[in-house]
Amino acid sequence: xxxxxxxxxxxxxxxxxxxxxxxxxxxxxxxxxxxxxxxxxxxxxxxxxxxxxxxxxxxxxxxxxxxxxxxxxxxxxxxxxxxxxxxxxxxxxxxxxxxxxxxxxxxxxxxxxxxxxxxxxxxxxxxxxxxxxxxxxxxxxxxxxxxxxxxxxxxxxxxxxxxxxxxxxxxxxxxxxxxxxxxxxxxxxxxxxxxxxxxxxxxxxxxxxxxxxxxxxxxxxxxxxxxxxxx
Amino acid sequence: xxxxxxxxxxxxxxxxxxxxxxxxxxxxxxxxxxxxxxxxxxxxxxxxxxxxxxxxxxxxxxxxxxxxxxxxxxxxxxxxxxxxxxxxxxxxxxxxxxxxxxxxxxxxxxxxxxxxxxxxxxxxxxxxxxxxxxxxxxxxxxxxxxxxxxxxxxxxxxxxxxxxxxxxxxxxxxxxxxxxxxxxxxxxxxxxxxxxxxxxxxxxxxxxxxxxxxxxxxxxxxxxxxxxxxxxx
Numbered sequence: 001x002x003x004x005x006x007x008x009x010x011x012x013x014x015x016x017x018x019x020x021x022x023x024x025x026x027x028x029x030x031x032x033x034x035x036x037x038x039x040x041x042x043x044x045x046x047x048x049x050x051x052x053x054x055x056x057x058x059x060x061x062x063x064x065x066x067x068x069x070x071x072x073x074x075x076x077x078x079x080x081x082x083x084x085x086x087x088x089x090x091x092x093x094x095x096x097x098x099x100x101x102x103x104x105x106x107x108x109x110x111x112x113x114x115x116x117x118x119x120x121x122x123x124x125x126x127x128x129x130x131x132x133x134x135x136x137x138x139x140x141x142x143x144x145x146x147x148x149x150x151x152x153x154x155x156x157x158x159x160x161x162x163x164x165x166x167x168x169x170x171x172x173x174x175x176x177x178x179x180x181x182x183x184x185x186x187x188x189x190x191x192x193x194x195x196x197x198x199x200x201x202x203x204x205x206x207x208x209x210x211x212x213x214x215x216x217x218x219x220x221x222x223x224x225x226x227x228x229x230x231x
Numbered sequence: 232x233x234x235x236x237x238x239x240x241x242x243x244x245x246x247x248x249x250x251x252x253x254x255x256x257x258x259x260x261x262x263x264x265x266x267x268x269x270x271x272x273x274x275x276x277x278x279x280x281x282x283x284x285x286x287x288x289x290x291x292x293x294x295x296x297x298x299x300x301x302x303x304x305x306x307x308x309x310x311x312x313x314x315x316x317x318x319x320x321x322x323x324x325x326x327x328x329x330x331x332x333x334x335x336x337x338x339x340x341x342x343x344x345x346x347x348x349x350x351x352x353x354x355x356x357x358x359x360x361x362x363x364x365x366x367x368x369x370x371x372x373x374x375x376x377x378x379x380x381x382x383x384x385x386x387x388x389x390x391x392x393x394x395x396x397x398x399x400x401x402x403x404x405x406x407x408x409x410x411x412x413x414x415x416x417x418x419x420x421x422x423x424x425x426x427x428x429x430x431x432x433x434x435x436x437x438x439x440x441x442x443x444x445x446x447x448x449x450x451x452x453x454x455x456x457x458x459x460x461x462x463x464x
Contacts, residue, residue, distance in 0.1 A: 001286055007277070011260075018376045018451060019259055025277055027245060027254035034279040039286045042256070042275020044239065044263040051272040053234050057290055 002039040003230050006058030008076045008093070009042065010066025028217040029064050029090075036223060038230035045072035048117075055079045060229050065091030065177070065215065071117035074100055078116060080209075087209045088229045091178050094211030095133060097203055101186035102130035133180035136199050139213075140179045148219040151175045155201045155214060161192035162204045163212075166224050174214035174222060181213060235463045237271045238291030239263060240309045242299025242325070243278070261450045262297050262323075269456060271463030278305035281350070288312050293319035293462050296326030298410075298448065304350040307333055311349050313442070320442045321462045324411055327444030328366060330436055334419035335363035366413035369432050372446075373412050381452050384408050388434045388447060394425035395437045396445075399457045407434070407447025407455070414446055 009025045025042050033040045041058070043050050048071040055061075061080040063073055069092060077100040080087035089097040103120050106128075107113065123131045141151035152173045157164040164170050172193075182200040185191055193202025193212070203211035210229075216222035239262060247253035256277055263273035274291060276283045281304040294313045296306055302325070310333035313320035322330040336349050339356070356364045374384035385406040390397040397403055405426075415433040418424055426435025426445070436444035443462075449455035 002284070004286070004290070007275075009275075013260060016378060018261060018378050021260040023258040023260065023263075023275070025256040025258070025275065027243075027256070030256070030277045030279055034284065039284045040277045040279075041287050041290070042239075042241075042258060042277050044258055044273040044275045046260075046264050046267040046273070051234070051267070053272045054236065054274050057236075057274075 002037045003059040004057055005033050005038045005040045005229060006043045006055060006061050006076065007040055008061070008063040008073055010064060010092070011045075011068045011070065013068065024066075026064065026217075029062065032217045032220070032223070032226045033062065033230060035220070036227040036230040038226075043072065043076060045070060048072055050075050052079070058085065060086040061088070062229060063087070063089040063093030063096050065093060067092070069096070074103070074116045074120060081205075084208060086229050088225075089211040090215060090217065091213060094203060094213045095180065095182055097205075097209060097211035098182035098185060098189065098200075099131045101189050101205065102184070105186050105188065106130065129184040130186070132183075134183040135179065136181045136197070138197070139176045139181070139195075139199065141176055143175050143177060143215070143218050148175055151177065151218070153195055153214075155193045155195055157202065158190070158192040161190065161202075162207060163192050163202050163210065163225075166228055167222075168224070172222065174212075174216060175218040176214050178213060235271045235292040236274050236290060237266045237463060238276045238288060238294045238309065239266070239273050240276050240283075240294065240296040240306055240326070242297060242301060243303065244301075245281075245303065259297060259450075262295060265450045265453065265456070265459045266295065266463060268453065269459035269463040271459070276305070276309065278303065281305055282308055285312075291318070294321070295462060296320070296322040296329050298324030298326060300325070302329070307336070307349050307353060311337060317441065319462055321458070322444040323448060323450060324446060327436060327446045328413065328415055330442060330444040331415040331418060331422065331433075332364045334422050334438070335417070338419050338421065339363070362417040363419070365416070367416040368412065369414050369430070371430070372409045372414075372428075372432065374408075374410050376408070376410060376448075376451060381408050384410065386428055386447075388426045388428055390435065391423070391425040394423065394435075395440055396425050396435045396443065396458075399461050400455070401457075405455065407445065407449060408451045409447050411446060
């Protein structure tokens with residue numbers, strides 16, 4: 001039996017036509033996870049929140065890329081971290097991991113216990129660099145079928161890091177498709193990969209949390225990363 | 232009591248020509264919302280190469296096949312899985328048409344004793360123009376879903392007195408939002424047509440007390456919660 005991998009997807013909400021309010025699960029993630037023996041299921045938030053019952057069913061969580069950051073992103077990250085389940089974040093998912101650790105750090109420092117999303121909103125409204133992302137140039141490429149290599153850049157990995165071990169080398173080539181990146185990373189996270197311009201590309205925490213700013217799901221060249229989640 | 236896990240089957244695009252990221256499964260937010268309001272838990276079923284892993288189907292207590300514009304193997308797969316495993320199944324719009332086709336296809340397999348993949352059989356009957364899977368064209372039933380204007384796209388569905396849907400609704404007629412160009416033609420003898428519009432269009436299909444298809448869209452307004460409560464009970 002494959003591991004059940006719960007996916008948090010991109011969404012677009014509050015459209016004029018009600019049918020356009022949608023949770024969009026990109027086929028690439030689903031296909032790559034299945035190829036590694038995982039059984040992907042879609043996590044469907046209602047009013048931004050997920051039912052714990054369905055999170056409980058998951059053996060691991062993958063937070064996908066996208067443009068719409070919602071309470072469900074932080075909720076799924078929190079579920080995985082507090083239950084010791086493998087958590088992988090790609091693109092916006094990587095930024096979710098980054099924000100999640102900073103929010104929890106900030107709440108611990110202030111000695112408050114609050115709804116994680118409400119606290120995130122407060123930090124964001126205050127312009128806190130631990131949750132406000134940095135703008136990056138030259139990383140937002142369109143990925144076309146059969147031309148994935150044209151949307152790739154090199155990522156330099158820290159020797160001895162978890163990702164370097166998974167990758168079997170200190171360098172990888174991956175698709176990039178983002179305009180923002182993590183800044184002011186939590187001291188609990190390790191930045192174990194960067195591009196030449198210094199952009200944060202990989203975040204790790206212990207051996208259960210891995211965030212990548214790049215897109216290993218776009219083609220089948222980095223199967224070891226998705227395999228890690230499915231094992 | 233443990234909440235029922237309802238596997239949601241969505242529509243999808245799997246053959247977009249250019250940008251890879253445009254191939255995706257799309258789950259409309261209003262279906263999952265109605266499931267949750269009815270006390271169930273929505274779970275998104277994700278197909279790989281046309282089929283949903285059986286392990287994911289096995290997690291579900293019931294199924295909802297949503298509306299959409301294209302038929303893929305996984306919609307029929309889920310309908311047949313629910314029917315053969317005796318799990319509550321609801322289909323809306325294309326989902327209703329999927330239930331209709333699934334029963335006809337299972338009937339045909341039983342009649343011929345042929346052991347085949349349901350999708351291949353569907354393609355074969357469709358290509359032969361078989362009215363058990365080829366849909367009828369209807370006029371005046373298609374409208375876009377503009378928020379706040381659902382009242383403009385409702386029509387009256389007349390329910391068979393004593394049917395399951397009439398019992399659920401506590402009445403012999405309901406107002407349902409409509410948005411489709413096609414409908415079921417030659418319905419399986421195992422299914423009951425328990426609702427029609429004035430023009431005779433098949434609007435409700437039922438089988439015993441655990442399969443229900445509606446050609447109209449009860450998920451749009453939240454005015455017909457009884458149907459989702461039935462699925463999630």
